[in-house]
Amino acid sequence: xxxxxxxLVCVFSLFAVSMKADNERVITVNQLPAAxxxxxxxxxxxxxxxxxxxxxxxxxxxxxxxxxxxxxVEFNRKGEWKEIDCKYDGVPMQVVPAAISKYVTENYPDAKxxxxxLDKSDKEYELKLSNRWELKFNLDGVLTHLEND
Numbered sequence: 001x002x003x004x005x006x007x008l009v010c011v012f013s014l015f016a017v018s019m020k021a022d023n024e025r026v027i028t029v030n031q032l033p034a035a036x037x038x039x040x041x042x043x044x045x046x047x048x049x050x051x052x053x054x055x056x057x058x059x060x061x062x063x064x065x066x067x068x069x070x071x072x073v074e075f076n077r078k079g080e081w082k083e084i085d086c087k088y089d090g091v092p093m094q095v096v097p098a099a100i101s102k103y104v105t106e107n108y109p110d111a112k113x114x115x116x117x118l119d120k121s122d123k124e125y126e127l128k129l130s131n132r133w134e135l136k137f138n139l140d141g142v143l144t145h146l147e148n149d
């Protein structure tokens with residue numbers, strides 16, 4: 001009985017490892033969802049794309065676009081951005097919700113938004129600023145958390 005259980009665990013582990021190793025692949029920009037392609041053309045028209053990857057898990061598909069300057073954008077399966085990481089240039093302000101943009105501009109005029117993440121499960125935006133402040137806002141753009149790293 002112990003040998004059968006051990007064999008079952010080994011087979012399952014081998015299957016899980018093979019599934020994990022096979023779930024990420026490089027794709028072309030044209031293989032992104034239409035909404036993601038439109039977003040990139042509108043907000044990152046001059047940026048040169050280094051690589052586009054798609055990662056598929058059991059219930060989720062994530063697209064990751066990495067630019068030659070190191071910046072990146074992550075999209076969900078519908079092509080909606082989940083995370084924008086622009087630690088060199090700053091996140092384009094036109095993608096930041098107006099209330100959040102206003103708050104950051106008024107309270108941290110010399111700071112750039114290096115990273116913005118939309119967490120739909122927690123219903124919040126998470127920002128990292130160039131001055132090392134981390135801010136969280138609800139979906140209405142109201143500040144809910146503030147921390148200096």
